[in-house]
Amino acid sequence: MTVTITAFECSPDRGLGLARDTRVRWALEEVGLPYQVRHLTFETMKQPAHLALHPFGQIPTYEDGDTTIFETGAIVFHLAQHHAGLLPEEAHARTRAVTWLFAALNTVEPPILEFANARILERDKPWAAERMPMVEERVHARMRQLAGYLGDTEWLDGPFSAADLMMVSVLQRLKPSGMLDGHPVLAAYVARGEARPAYQRAFEAQLADWRAGSQRAAAP
Numbered sequence: 001m002t003v004t005i006t007a008f009e010c011s012p013d014r015g016l017g018l019a020r021d022t023r024v025r026w027a028l029e030e031v032g033l034p035y036q037v038r039h040l041t042f043e044t045m046k047q048p049a050h051l052a053l054h055p056f057g058q059i060p061t062y063e064d065g066d067t068t069i070f071e072t073g074a075i076v077f078h079l080a081q082h083h084a085g086l087l088p089e090e091a092h093a094r095t096r097a098v099t100w101l102f103a104a105l106n107t108v109e110p111p112i113l114e115f116a117n118a119r120i121l122e123r124d125k126p127w128a129a130e131r132m133p134m135v136e137e138r139v140h141a142r143m144r145q146l147a148g149y150l151g152d153t154e155w156l157d158g159p160f161s162a163a164d165l166m167m168v169s170v171l172q173r174l175k176p177s178g179m180l181d182g183h184p185v186l187a188a189y190v191a192r193g194e195a196r197p198a199y200q201r202a203f204e205a206q207l208a209d210w211r212a213g214s215q216r217a218a219a220p
């Protein structure tokens with residue numbers, strides 16, 4: 001049974017790989033699972049067929065036979081549990097990797113999302129300029145803590161794992177603002193993740209999909 005994931009018909013990130021299907025594609029590439037993509041418009045995401053898979057009407061979702069999953073954390077964890085290459089075998093090391101997977105999603109991603117929303121969705125609000133320094137400082141504080149932990153190690157805890165895949169994916173969201181450049185340890189960490197062949201394949205696949213989707217959207 002071929003894995004099917006969902007992704008934007010034409011991602012608003014214009015092929016930068018920032019939509020969350022990229023992290024799922026990356027995990028699939030790391031474990032060597034072929035997959036197909038069902039592309040959805042913002043309208044079809046909110047229709048019953050997709051809401052049956054994803055109660056919040058979002059992408060990505062994952063289908064493999066009788067298994068259907070939403071939430072990228074759950075999808076990546078599922079893949080890491082059932083295929084070699086994304087979690088250590090040793091029990092304690094595995095628990096630490098899972099801990100970092102949760103930390104990426106629950107502790108590092110929230111201030112980054114708040115910043116991304118403030119920068120784009122809320123920029124025209126009358127209070128936007130006054131609020132922004134506080135939102136930025138929350139991100140910087142978290143980045144300083146993470147960089148302090150990472151130091152000069154290659155990955156979060158031993159060999160590359162699902163935790164690094166998720167943490168790098170979360171940090172990438174800071175790239176368009178240039179904020180990552182202020183944290184060279186983390187910029188280098190993200191670059192190491194992006195240099196992995198599996199990431200490269202995932203990035204190229206989403207970019208090809210974005211190009212095809214934007215051409216379809218432009219067609220008369």
Ligand code: GTB
Pocket residue numbers: 011012013014018019020021042045057058059060070071072073
């Ligand atoms: N917690 C969920 C998960 O991790 O799976 C969040 C899923 C989510 O936010 N999905 C977004 C979505 O479907 C797409 S990825 N949005 C449509 C909707 O809610 O109606 C988020 C995203 C969107 C756009 C950019 N971008 O343009 O840079 C980056 C990330």
